[in-house]
Amino acid sequence: MSNNSEFKKNSKHDPDAKFADNERLKTQSNFLRGTIEADLDDQLTGGFTADNFQLIRFHGMYQQDDRDIRSERAKQKLEPLHNVMLRARMPGGVIKPHQWLAIDKFAEDKTMYGSIRLTTRQTFQFHGVLKPNIKGMHQLLNSVGIDSIATAGDVNRNVLCTANPVESELHQEAYEWATKISEHLLPKTRAYAEIWLNGERSESTESKTEEPILGSTYLPRKFKTTVTIPPDNEVDIHANDLNFVAIAENGKLIGFNVLVGGGLAMTHGDVNTYPRKADDFGFIPAEHTLAVAEHVVSVQRDWGNRSNRKNAKTKYTLDSFGVESFKAEVEKRAGVKFEPSRPYAFTHRGDRIGWVDGIDGKHHLTVFIQNGRILDYPDKALKTGCRKIAEIHQGDFRMTANQNLIIAGVPAEQKAEIEKIAREHGLIDDNHSEQxxxxxxxxSLPTCPLAMAEAERYLPSLIEKTEAILAKHDIANDDIILRVVGCPNGCGRAMLAEIGLVGKGPGKYNVYLGGNREGTRVPKLYLDNVGEDVYLPALDELIGAWAKERLTLENNEHECFGDFVIRKGIVAEVKVSKTDFHA
Known part of the structure; x- marks a missing residue:
């Protein structure tokens, strides 16, 4: 697919439909180069102009500004304080101690906020990088073996992998597949190396560049991939376009069940948008993994909606043309026939906070990082603690999709020393509740330009109020999967929570109920555009009823809150998102 006319020939969509402007932008970008370099030299603005504002996303960056001071700067006749957020490409979330020390120093010396932010995409972000420091940032990361290629934009983004610190050999195999998938699906353009790493241009003219998998106009929309090891679902497979669920025999990986078409983003007020679970296509032996990954992407490339970006994700392609039709096309292109899915079950998706012993004789410490924000606070020097551990650690770190950090591969003789550092710096806090x-x-605010309401800054107080409600009803040791996001674009995975708050405006949220503990059910709208004065009393009443009326299950555990609200008819179960979510 070398150009838009060829895309129209291969597409199952209306060939006369007008393309979204992003398609023009990609076509004219000379394989993601644009005029980014000229913008870098422009000292009259701290931002990127015209198409480059979008193109830098393919290089792993979003242009932002500090919205807390935007109006004050406008009064002073100043442009917004433009800066970029960079998201690194770290398949499986694995990072070495020497790499950690490098990103720690850059965050401290060259960013506005000084923090390292662990994300739900199992990587780290820098926030607040000013234009003069952008090129140096990429070169610093490259010097320690890190890049940010294709962590945003209409491409396959950072590939997630279960962090699983216990079954070390199986995790290693899954992690290696996550890395292979990431590399296989990367853009082939040399634009990143040319612009940020002073790469040579002689072999990178438009006529000689090819994108055999992504095509010259790349994908219709962002694309997300995971590798998951049951019974853990901390990567939330149903939030992703493509998922490989590891199937093992005798502790060895034999293949994957492939799930396609998950995604959580939607648009307020648009009933044609909705969160959706992924469909199970079936099992494949491990040797077919890359071929299947490539051709799920290629079918979405050719069949995805390039006219309406709100309906351009893989989930809408499946709903438009049918799951079986999409699956058959993947089989045809890959030369692979899906076998019946092998049995598996998810039992939880939270991280195992604290020490866990691996089957390899090593020890693994998962530390809880609220909101993933690693910074030195007055009462807990998290960033300093991580740095001190990195200076002596002999294993690696693993960033989790729940925004926590695993200090993995600790030998027995070093365990006490690492725990001492962690406790001294607040990385271990025995007082953290399960909630x-x-x-x-x-x-969300103040940096995300899409945010409609607070999320990260609001969560601590929301947790405290939720803890108080649980204690009031004598279930202080219980918990509910609770997520709050500033807009409906899906970043915090609120649409797989038992209670999900989605920002609608300042201090106002849509409240969704009915997800489950395993992360296999989408919640449904319960309250629309309400503030704390409405939703906290409502949750108080529901949690009180749950405490009194929940079932005791066969395993002697209690019915989860999400199951309870569906059983009691408080919200209807979302079985098929296209028909049920807005009904």
């Missing part, structure tokens, strides 16, 4: 550990938020 706090199972709550999550996106970044």
């Amino acid at each position: 706090r550990k199972n709550s999550m938020a996106c970044v």
Whole structure:
């Protein structure tokens, strides 16, 4: 697919439909180069102009500004304080101690906020990088083996992998597949190296560049991939376009069940948008993994909606043309026949906070990082603690999709020393409730330009109020999967929570109920555009009823809150998102 006319020939959509402007932008970008370099030299503005504002996303960056001071700067006749957020490409979330020390120093010396932000995409972000420091940032990351290629934009983004610190050999195999998938699906353009790493241009003219998988106009929309090891679902497979669920025999990986078409983003007020679970296509032996990954992407490339970006994700392609039709096309292109899915079950998706022993004789410490924000606070020097551990750690770090950090591969003789550092710097806090550990938020204000309401800054107080409600009803040791996000774009995965708050305006949220503990059900709208004065009393009443009326299950555990609200008819179960979510 070398150009838009060829795309129209291959597409199942109306060939006369007008393309979204992003398609023009990609076509004219000379394989993601645009005029980014000229913008870098422009000292009259701290931002990127015209198409480059969008193109830098393919290089792993979003242009932002500090919205807390935007109006004050406008009064002073100043442009917004433009800066970029960079999201690194770290398949499986694995990072070495020397890499950690490098990103720690850059965050401290060259960013506006000084923090390292662990994300739900199992990587880290820098926030607040000013234009003069952008090129140096990429070169610093490259020097320690890190890049940010294709962590945003209409491409396959950072590939997630279960962090699983216990079954070390199986995790290693899954992690290696996550890395292979990431590399296989990367853009082939040399634009990143040319612009940020002073790469040579002689072999990178438009006529000689090819994108055999992504095509010259790349994908219709963002694309997300995971590799998951049951019974853990901390990567939330139903939030992703493509998922490989590891199937093992005798501790060895034999293949994957492939699930396609998950996604959580929607648009307020648009009933044609909705969160959706992924469909199970079936099992494949491990040797077919890359071929299947490539051709799920290629079918979405050719069949995805390039006219309406709100309906351009893989989930809408499946609903438009049918799951079986999409699956058959993947089989045809890949030369692979899906076998019946192998049995598996998810039992939880939270991280195992604290020490866990691996089957390899090593020890693994998962530390809870609220909101993933690693910074030195007055009462807990998290960033300093991580740095001190990195200076002596002999294993690696693993960033989790729940925004926490695993200090992995600790030998027995070093365990006490690392725990001492962690406790001294607040990385271990025995007072964290289960509710706090199972709550999550996106970044939102002040940096995200899409945010409609607070999320990260609001979550601590929301947790405290939720903890008080649980204690009031004598279930202080219980918890509910709670997530709050500043807009409906899906970053904090609120649409797989038992209670999900989605920002609608300042201090106002849509409240969704009915997800489950395993992360296999989409919640449904319960309250629309309400503030704390409405939703906290409502949740108080519901949690009180749950405490009194919940079922005791066969395993002697209690019915989760999400199951309870559906059983009691408080919200209807979302079985098929296209028909049920807005009904």
